[in-house]
Amino acid sequence: MLKRLNINYKHLPILVTVGLFILMYIFGSMRYTGFMSSQVFLNLFINNAFLIILAVGMTFVILTGGIDLSVGSVIALTSMVAADLIMNAQLSPWLVIPISLLVGTTLGLINGCIIHFFNIQPFIVTLAGLFLARGLAYLINIESIAITDPFFDFMAKTRIPIGDSFISISVVIALVVVLIGVYLAHYTNFGRTVYAIGGSEQSAVLMGLPVGRTKILIYTFSGFCASLAGLVFTFYMLSGYALHANGMELDVIASVVIGGTLLTGGVGYVAGSVIGVLILGVIQTIIIFEGTLSSWWTKIAIGVLVLAFIVFQRILVVRSNVKKAAGANNVDIKESSPPLKTKSM
Amino acid sequence: GGESEKSSGENGGSDSTETDSGGSDSSGDKGGDSEKLVIGFSQVGAESEWRTANTKSMKAAIEDAGHELKFSDAQQKQENQIKAIRSFIAQKVDAIVFSPVVETGFETVLQEAKDAGIPVFLSDRAVDIEDDSLWATFLGSDFVEEGRKAARWMVEEYKDEEGPINIVELQGTVGSAPAIDRKEGFEEVISEYPEKFKIIKSQTGEFTRSKGKEVMEAFLKSDGENIDVLYSHNDDMAIGAIQAIEEYGLKPAEDIKIIGVDAVRGAFEAMADGKMNVTVECNPLTGPQMVELIEAHLAGEKIEKRVSVEEGIYTMDQAEELLPTRKY
């Protein structure tokens, strides 16, 4: 059946994930009035635009078997730098935006260089990055800085109508980043090297791939995404604050992993991570719509929903893998299925 | 690693003994209490006892008034709070109450609420937005004033003594509004006596008991007997610090004077035991007052933009007597 649909078995986990996402959405729609509106759906994107951007960068990092813990703090630092430059230094947004984007990119570059040249575990390097970025944000200002700049206002408040509903400019930015991410992952040398490193770093070196350069680029890219997400977050909040996005790195990592990427590297899709973000978003929306949970039941409910999702995902994926293995012999082994990864979603 | 995420700490206010009095609010009668309202309430989290008491009060008041509550806990994250407000708008609630995690950053979503015609009520913390048409009113307290109060008590306490008086300060979570404001208010007052009062150490205890204890231990190790006063941004840290002082072998409240903020039950117990000198009050039980404000506003009455509440200050000698009446 799968063959007839022209679906590659490699895409199964992601299909399962999408399916479960839709199921969850239907569940919410049946249970709560107002859940089914298109705006609630679009809000998933509006509210999570920065997470989507972070997830794209993080997917690349995790695909190489690494991790980047500094992204949440980089958001805080970027928002702080942007707010400080706009409000206190009175710079033009056209200067502020590139400078802010450089913040995370530079930090990412430094992370990547330390990881590569001194062969230190990414976890610890980026953990130091986490401390450092937030610490620097505190040094700029420990109070939050509200931004009242026409350009930022425009970015924050412009609504792009879609039917009766709307999305924000940030959503467009996020979607563009996703497209770039997909393109990078599947249609460039760089992207394929990322997958190769994740499959076996040692082999990638021996195959003569530019492993070091790619690893440094990965962390730079993740840092860039974090800064871009920081800007989007700044549009979202219209303020800079050292405590922004505290602990967000875990949300991102969770989204990426829920979206089907293996932490050990080599397996996963950018699009999967986006769905991972949306799934966490739906879980949160369901809980808000439920509206009767006390603080602690909220936490327990999040745990239970994530659990239910993960377990279903595992069971469905394992089942279909068994079927796939069993079916393989009936189909002629040599028959080619549609090219892998070409239709990268 | 990392920071505690309690950007809000504690606050609120009004006289604890008459919780639903409400300073200058103009709620008056209950606007005919006919309709059943749907009220969305976005709380910061449940990071402290104070916060839990605040949540309970709000829930009870809304339910007692016969309205429907949509409650959402933001787990101390501003982005969650914005999401919650958006979904309140999607659910077309009649009014939104929220305790902002941070002062800034709510402009866009409040604009959305305004466009949807839903009034927004701020609880216990203001927002820093120029356009004040975005919210109906703010009911809450003034952290800077709390800091001033703490300092004034101290100045009074030491008025007969010679300086220098050495103070150590346990700050709240770095960057959180209560921490910043309580520090500011306190410093503002003591800056009038630059020779006499000196803050010799100031470090964050992240509003928690265990950190309060740990930091105080370190203070005692390095400055020991020199410390005269402990100013703690909340009672919990003060209680932790009291333990550290006792373990170090000094007498809390005697060798080191202890000032807390919040007036939670634990502080009263400590004061009743003679281990703490004073606590500046911050009352979380603002639910009934908030409900009155909402009803009044929806009934078309004009209400003040800022309804602040009087804050008390309690000392050791009052503790014994008041302890049984404390609800949180």
Added chain:
Amino acid sequence: MIKSRLFWPILVLVLILLLNLFFDPGFFSVEVRGGHLTGSLIDILNRGAPLILIAIGMTLVIATAGIDLSVGSVVAMAGAMAAFVVSKPGLSDDSLVPLFTALALAIGLSVVAGMWNGLLVSRIGVQPIVATLILMVAGRGIAQLITNGQILTIYYEPYSFVGGGYLLMLPFSIFIVAAVLALALFLTRKTSIGLFIESVGSNPEASRLTGLNSKNILLMVYIFSGFCAGIGGIILSSNVSAADGNNAGLWFELDAILAVVIGGTSLMGGKFHLMGTVIGALIIQSLTTTIYSIGIPPEVNLVVKAVVVLIVCLLQSPEFRKKVLGGLKSKANRDAKGVA
């Protein structure tokens, strides 16, 4: 000596302690006060006890190429559970029954929590980071459910002994740490468990084909991690005589992982070093204490921490020593030669 894996971490630890000495000449002194030994060094051990315990459990989990994010929540749960039992008013200090009930329930709960993680990872095959993330979120909810969102204050003296009492003039928590460390060392050195853990962490498929039951090994390490976190939670709550469902053990998971990595264990699994972890935890704790006592403004805490973490790791990296320190040395040599 320099070859030893522990050399660099120990060097950093010593440097941090010496830094303290510079600010406080009496830093190393240990004196008898009120019948027990006190002093900064003992304080660091005492205060660091929960972190050391949790990091010990974490070491074994990481050795299997896993990770346990739920330890902080388990700390809160265990503390809440114990406090739930002993915070009832009117407990007599003479009866030890409540103490043991509390300890049993708290440890029981954390073992169950660990088992839950272990089952998700080993039987259902969920990636460790997500599997334990579930309890990381929900566990705090459970802790607050137990305490009903309050900070439970404990007035029952025997319980306070666990984390605040003294035995043979030393804080009791130090003995607990020693006991758990000894247990861990015993299990990993005197039984085959250590070998199996390293084997599963290094190459799970080959281990399976060698007849190791990797599922049970995974289950075991998560249970042990839960157990360690539970004891850590008891010490923490007992030390402040209170249980705070929301804040107890917040961010412990990061510190514990940091300690493990500083101690020389790789997050990719395989070889692990328990003593290295202990040193790592001590570095983190001394750093914290140092920051508090030498009066660093709180805004700068994180920057200092970042710098120290980086220095430790750079020093441990052979590549760094070769490229940078070695570079300096050879440059110095060259210069010397040039002069001559």
Added chain:
Amino acid sequence: MSAKTPMLRMDGINKVFPGVKALTNVNFRLFPGEVHALMGENGAGKSTLVKVLTGVYASDGGTVTLEGKPIQITTPLEAQEFGISTVYQEVNLCPNLSVAENIFVGREPRKRGRIDWKEINRRAEELLSTRLNLNIDVTRELDSYSVAIQQMIAIARSLNVSAKVLILDEPTSSLDTNEVEQLFAVIRKLKSEGLAIVFISHFLDQIYEISDRITVLRNGNWIGEYMTKELPRLELVSKMIGKELDVLAEASSNKRIFKGGESFLQADQVYKKGKIQPFDLNMNRGEIVGLAGLLGSGRSELARLLFGADKSDGGTIKINGKKVSLNSPKQAITNGIAFSSENRKTEGIIGDLSIRENMILAIQGVKGWFRYIPRKKQNEIVDEYIKLLNINPPNPEQLIKNLSGGNQQKVLLARWLITNPELLILDEPTRGIDVGAKAEIQKLMLSLSEKGMSILFISAELEEILRTCQRIAVLRDHEKVSELENDNGITQQDIMKEMAGGM
């Protein structure tokens, strides 16, 4: 030929690993249009020399000149840029990428700036089928194929560049005769195009068939460079091992047939969908049974079912007449079965552990968590096997990942011998093992079977099978097609006919 100037020279190469002097003053010359064989025992330093040349390891002294210019290569990437293409000893490809991608990654064909996937798949298919005669689905992931196929893919990758130097480090270790012939055809063609080729193998036949020149290493030392035609086999062997020893003659004289004892294991209609059709197999005590078949015929699959490494979908297995369920390796091991996988890198060695730990792992697994073998006892056992199998370096605390390929294989063999199994399944156990050791292992197998152990032996070398086995089961297309008694009448040709589809 000697009139030519060498294309590549390595002079006075040294390489030291902590505790091991892997190369001492080694010289190497490579001429265009020649196949140069690098010979030496396991651990002699062949792979290390290759890795120094291609920049995987930094050398500790010595010079490299390419076409007269001294060069310095610090990464495999640079080596490639200098036109040196390499197939390393262990399969070094990415298991998560498709076959086609493994061949092209790093130099993908592009169309309008982006990777042209259609083209990649087409060219990969073409390359495999025309040059190596391998028709497989190139869009499947690499790790769905057996080691032998992976080896072919690695070769295909190395052929897919216009190189000046091609290095093949034991490319044939698990290929059978047909595949080797394919490969040799390709090598001859490249040679005629003027490529310089380094070829490493432990198969003397292959060396004499394909090479023009031989460099011998022993213990990291350079022994000499010879023209293949001028160096008789026995002399080559004695140069490699450093003493006059007629191992080959000794080994072949070992061919003895034992009559098996009573039945130990009976498999009845065991199968796994998509992997192997229902088969019957009877293993008697003290009997060596060989499994023969072409690449991917299902030999490894059959073995894995008997060991519980994969779960069977049906059929029964009896041990000593009693029905048992073999659902996990652990159950198989407790039933007295041992299995040494063909894929030593991913399914065999535990890289982070020492030789000692790798060796005792299986027996310790049987004993469980609390009956830990005391360290002293461990050392005794390990020393015994290091001596028995002549493992080099003989240091039990050396990490296994630092051993040469052949020595790793010996450690794995020791791991299973220590458990003293009743049935030993060996999937390509002699892969990458030098001539001397191979003979030793064959001898060992014979003596074990004499003591009553039954052995299931999988090998791509029919000669080896014929020499040691009493019965030979032949597989074709995932199905057991026949079983031959190895009496004196049977020849390699007979088996090959069966394998290819009984003509």
